Amino acid sequence: MNARVLPASRRPAGALRRLISPLVAADVFDFWAGRLNRNWTWDRPRARLVAREAAARGAVTLWLRPNRHWAGFRPGQHVNLGVEIGGVRHTRSYSLTEPPRADGLLAITVKAIEAGRVSQYLFGQARAGEVFELGEAFGDLCLPARPEGAWLFLAAGSGITPLMALTRQLAAEGMPVDLDLAYWARTREELCFLGELRALAARHPCFRLHVGLTGEAARDAGERAGRIDADWLDARIPALAGRRVMACGPGGFVDTARQLLDGRVADFRAEAFSPAPRAVEDSGEVEIHLTRSGRRLHVPRGQSLLVALEDAGLKPASGCRMGICNTCACGKAAGSTRHLPSGALAHEPTQALKLCVNSAVTELELDL
Amino acid sequence: MSASRNRALTPAELDRFGEELDALRARTLATIGERDARYIRRIIAAVRYTEVAARTLLFASALLGGLLVAGQAWAWLFWPAWILGTLLLGGAKILENMELGHNVIHGQYDWMGDPQINGRSYEWDIVATSENWRHTHNFRHHTYTNIRGLDDDIGYGLLRIFPEQKWKPFYLLQPVIAIFFALYFQWGVAIQNLKLGRWWHGKMTGAQLRHKARPVLRKMTRQLLKDYLVFPLLAGPFFLPVLLGNLVANGIRNVWTYVIIFCGHFTADAETFPKECIKNESRGHWYLRQLRGSSNIGGGKWMDVMSGNLSHQIEHHFYPDLPANRYAEMAVEVREICARYGQHYNTGSLPRQFGQVAWRILRHAFPSRARIKAPLVLPEPEPTPEAA
Numbered sequence: 129m130n131a132r133v134l135p136a137s138r139r140p141a142g143a144l145r146r147l148i149s150p151l152v153a154a155d156v157f158d159f160w161a162g163r164l165n166r167n168w169t170w171d172r173p174r175a176r177l178v179a180r181e182a183a184a185r186g187a188v189t190l191w192l193r194p195n196r197h198w199a200g201f202r203p204g205q206h207v208n209l210g211v212e213i214g215g216v217r218h219t220r221s222y223s224l225t226e227p228p229r230a231d232g233l234l235a236i237t238v239k240a241i242e243a244g245r246v247s248q249y250l251f252g253q254a255r256a257g258e259v260f261e262l263g264e265a266f267g268d269l270c271l272p273a274r275p276e277g278a279w280l281f282l283a284a285g286s287g288i289t290p291l292m293a294l295t296r297q298l299a300a301e302g303m304p305v306d307l308d309l310a311y312w313a314r315t316r317e318e319l320c321f322l323g324e325l326r327a328l329a330a331r332h333p334c335f336r337l338h339v340g341l342t343g344e345a346a347r348d349a350g351e352r353a354g355r356i357d358a359d360w361l362d363a364r365i366p367a368l369a370g371r372r373v374m375a376c377g378p379g380g381f382v383d384t385a386r387q388l389l390d391g392r393v394a395d396f397r398a399e400a401f402s403p404a405p406r407a408v409e410d411s412g413e414v415e416i417h418l419t420r421s422g423r424r425l426h427v428p429r430g431q432s433l434l435v436a437l438e439d440a441g442l443k444p445a446s447g448c449r450m451g452i453c454n455t456c457a458c459g460k461a462a463g464s465t466r467h468l469p470s471g472a473l474a475h476e477p478t479q480a481l482k483l484c485v486n487s488a489v490t491e492l493e494l495d496l
Numbered sequence: 497m498s499a500s501r502n503r504a505l506t507p508a509e510l511d512r513f514g515e516e517l518d519a520l521r522a523r524t525l526a527t528i529g530e531r532d533a534r535y536i537r538r539i540i541a542a543v544r545y546t547e548v549a550a551r552t553l554l555f556a557s558a559l560l561g562g563l564l565v566a567g568q569a570w571a572w573l574f575w576p577a578w579i580l581g582t583l584l585l586g587g588a589k590i591l592e593n594m595e596l597g598h599n600v601i602h603g604q605y606d607w608m609g610d611p612q613i614n615g616r617s618y619e620w621d622i623v624a625t626s627e628n629w630r631h632t633h634n635f636r637h638h639t640y641t642n643i644r645g646l647d648d649d650i651g652y653g654l655l656r657i658f659p660e661q662k663w664k665p666f667y668l669l670q671p672v673i674a675i676f677f678a679l680y681f682q683w684g685v686a687i688q689n690l691k692l693g694r695w696w697h698g699k700m701t702g703a704q705l706r707h708k709a710r711p712v713l714r715k716m717t718r719q720l721l722k723d724y725l726v727f728p729l730l731a732g733p734f735f736l737p738v739l740l741g742n743l744v745a746n747g748i749r750n751v752w753t754y755v756i757i758f759c760g761h762f763t764a765d766a767e768t769f770p771k772e773c774i775k776n777e778s779r780g781h782w783y784l785r786q787l788r789g790s791s792n793i794g795g796g797k798w799m800d801v802m803s804g805n806l807s808h809q810i811e812h813h814f815y816p817d818l819p820a821n822r823y824a825e826m827a828v829e830v831r832e833i834c835a836r837y838g839q840h841y842n843t844g845s846l847p848r849q850f851g852q853v854a855w856r857i858l859r860h861a862f863p864s865r866a867r868i869k870a871p872l873v874l875p876e877p878e879p880t881p882e883a884a
Contacts, residue, residue: 151726155612159544210609215533217609447635450782452816454603454615455635470522479614480606 166259173197173262177254183237185317188251192234194262201265203227203293210261213249219477220246223289227297237320239286269374269399278306278370282385284377285313291376292321303332308365312340338364356384370394414488418496427488432468434483444483444496451485459495503838504874513837514780520829521815524822532819536605539595546588553581554741558734582741586748592621594804599820601626602634622682625715628689638816642761642768642789650768652684653693657762657856659866670861681750686712755850760809763791764852765842784872786813792843800824
């Protein structure tokens with residue numbers, strides 16, 4: 129669920145495609161094809177919003193029809209969605225909540241986050257017919273080809289989304305494993321898929337649902353108040369030691385789960401969301417990951433990234449060194465930066481970060 | 497000359513001048529959004545529709561041309577179809593190269609996050625590669641504007657535009673050379689970064705030149721095939737009107753871009769600067785240098801669109817990475833700021849500005865001497881002796 133921008137997928141081209149591709153400019157093709165159907169492109173995966181349904185209070189499930197350039201996915205993976213709001217394309221990752229379907233539709237469930245530009249837009253404004261950019265599916269919170277043994281899924285908030293896809297996958301396979309799903313939310317109203325999960329639990333005796341409520345008292349069967357802790361797990365989950373555990377949720381939740389379980393269970397895998405940092409620091413050092421060269425290095429916060437990289441012995445392309453020529457601009461897949469002349473912070477992934485006039489605020493992933 | 501039209505600023509005034517222009521930048525940047533995205537998408541649509549209309553008309557003219565040969569009565573329609581098609585294709589190329597290509601390659605619309613109009617990857621409809629343009633134009637020309645020895649755009653190594661350039665007998669030919677340069681301007685831009693002069697003088701090996709030339713030759717081939725083989729072939733036996741239409745359209749674009757670009761930095765009042773002036777250059781000084789080296793073209797909305805907003809060359813040089821569709825409204829404030837600091841804001845009609853350019857090309861074909869210029873900045877005031 130972290131915000132990463134990966135390159136668009138490319139499928140092996142057919143013979144006709146190969147033959148005419150030197151004559152086709154993708155942007156010109158996309159322009160004319162887009163007059164007829166915005167979902168038609170030369171090689172870019174896109175998806176059209178075909179239906180929306182309420183998932184819980186403050187959450188909506190969006191049904192998307194991808195175009196032919198979508199390369200498919202495995203349950204548990206997520207996808208980057210490019211949503212245009214006010215002329216700017218924002219990219220966010222969402223887990224696909226349904227396993228691959230015969231009709232090819234994709235489902236994502238979006239929780240409206242307070243002051244979250246994209247989630248608020250998708251929740252409140254996006255209408256059927258709208259077209260989004262689609263990235264390649266990624267992430268490895270996936271089940272093995274033949275799952276066996278006893279499993280435990282731990283989900284908090286939107287962390288249910290990839291685990292829902294896995295639960296549905298297992299249910300479709302007739303629930304071949306012993307599975308406990310523990311799902312936390314603040315209130316009962318904020319739980320997504322509750323009816324479906326209860327129905328699955330009723331149908332499959334080896335699937336058990338446990339609900340954790342952090343802002344409300346327990347009422348129904350299977351509910352227990354309180355955050356994740358040793359007592360909570362001991363009270364609800366039998367035979368913890370032999371479990372294969374998958375956890376997904378906010379960073380704090382995943383950290384706690386890891387401390388409680390990692391090393392004490394058969395297998396522990398987790399994925400955490402990385403929201404924009406609340407506290408901003410401009411001193412000390414921070415790690416930068418250069419994704420193309422695979423290097424990791426530490427640079428001082430508050431210093432121009434171009435200077436910092438040069439001090440580390442690298443030679444990124446550069447020109448004016450004052451933010452006008454765009455030579456040093458490179459992609460930033462994740463992390464926050466500060467524009468040095470104006471002091472403005474930028475948390476969003478971008479295709480063009482000018483290294484000479486920006487400094488690192490958090491860990492960064494740069495396309496270098 | 498310009499020296500008398502500009503007040504020399506004190507270092508403190510220069511700093512304030514820079515701060516005011518920076519503040520205008522920040523104010524504009526804060527309002528960039530949907531309106532600008534709509535604008536550039538409209539320009540893209542205009543480029544696409546105009547090109548299709550132009551090419552359709554040229555194909556129609558090709559068929560009509562066949563009828564003309566066959567002696568059909570109404571085949572006279574060939575002429576209006578061919579002329580209109582050619583003019584429209586020239587217009588489409590101008591719009592694509594200037595308002596779309598030039599501005600997008602500056603990264604002006606990178607904030608939209610649309611990979612098809614990204615400054616680092618956009619490729620334009622001209623024989624020059626956008627990669628070389630990013631170096632010679634975005635970096636060299638915009639950072640070292642009108643600095644002798646650093647900005648290759650001063651005469652493009654071919655013309656003597658300023659008296660500060662050393663005279664050689666070769667320049668006597670430049671009134672003629674300038675005309676050919678205008679007709680083949682896209683080729684001049686294409687080979688600018690190959691630095692053939694360095695190779696000629698033995699400062700670059702043949703292997704180095706070949707290495708540099710490879711992507712340029714590939715782009716040239718692609719453009720030539722497109723305009724002079726593929727599209728004419730689509731018209732079958734009547735290929736000639738299509739081929740000629742493409743040739744003339746490219747020529748129209750060449751001459752127009754040449755005229756606009758030359759008016760930007762080579763008018764009578766435009767100045768050049770020695771290399772020393774960028775040592776420890778302040779923000780204010782950088783702005784001032786951009787102002788003194790640039791000139792605008794009046795003419796309103798159509799001129800703005802068809803010149804890629806280089807009719808606001810001054811604003812473009814102040815803010816090369818801001819969306820060009822904002823220059824016109826920013827110009828009102830820029831002009832007012834310049835007036836307050838006693839700086840001449842160089843603007844005039846196209847005939848007036850280009851007349852001055854033409855005069856420079858003619859005048860400096862012959863030996864000429866630079867007048868002594870007033871300094872841009874007043875020296876730091878002597879510290880007043882402390883009252884003991």
